[in-house]
Amino acid sequence: MQSQNISDIIEKYLKSILADSQQIEIKRSEIAELFNCVPSQINYVINTRFTIQNGYVVKSKRGGGGYIRIVKVNLLDDSDVIDDLINMVGDEIDFNKAFQIIQSLYQEGMLTRRESNLIISSIDKRTLAFENRQIEKIVRARILISILNRLRYDD
Amino acid sequence: MQSQNISDIIEKYLKSILADSQQIEIKRSEIAELFNCVPSQINYVINTRFTIQNGYVVKSKRGGGGYIRIVKVNLLDDSDVIDDLINMVGDEIDFNKAFQIIQSLYQEGMLTRRESNLIISSIDKRTLAFENRQIEKIVRARILISILNRLRYDD
């Protein structure tokens, strides 16, 4: 039914392992072989699904005995998370990245599920679809930053 | 013996599946082929018959393994109140009016204080300050409507 594509399947596989352990270390070629795809597909999966916005840090090494290590990080370990998140947002941001940030805030318990959903609909592509494509991203960034700043106060 | 047109037939087909399950995930091209119509007809059916007012939320993804997912949601009792509020908002709205709407939602118990504050900061004048004063109001209206629509259902 869902996740027909290999990228989603690989993502799930990696995340299922990360559900148990804090980090995972893979050999790119082995995973590629396991899922019968080209090695660079693993990079694609990592670049689109294991970003820092999503709460993952990736480190790798080439050459003999090379590896890719994916580490789950806790954004709240840092005292000034909000500053970091605001920097991540920058002047403009696409929906996927923004979504990941909200998701992370939810997972960290800084937003309720309902709050997250409301925010997501306010920055949704359909909500912010304008003639000018760039305005969409700029507005989204503004909204997100404004909400992040709001989270500094009451709680 | 009504529902002669394809759109109605496709609508019925999808809804018959949704009678059993809470959601359905389709491949646009497959359904189009099944009913011998162009793919964009599926969009037409969805846009005219699977709206949030009717209790459906639609999510889709393009690219390999793409899909269209239609989810049946439980409309809350306040759903028709929301219709009125959306009409009030219209195509554009200034901050004061928007504020009043949020305030009344809070007073009605449809928003928590924190949710209200988050929404207010996202539609604040400073957040939406653009060169063009009218754009500000248009964007605010879009955000507000999107949030109102989200309030139609839970979870």
Add this chain to the structure above:
DNA sequence: ATAATAAAAGTCAATATTAGTCAAATTAAA
């Protein structure tokens, strides 16, 4: 030690695979 070779992972652009938009043409309803 140094150079050559092997063994990884990274990059990037071309291509493939979906779905979305929009407006013109057609058909049905009022």
Add this chain to the structure above:
DNA sequence: TTTAATTTGACTAATATTGACTTTTATTAT
């Protein structure tokens, strides 16, 4: 007859897949 709804298809956008080429690191040979 006017208006609204539907049908159609050309064009656009998003996402995924693939592979040739590059870079980094380790190992082996000289």
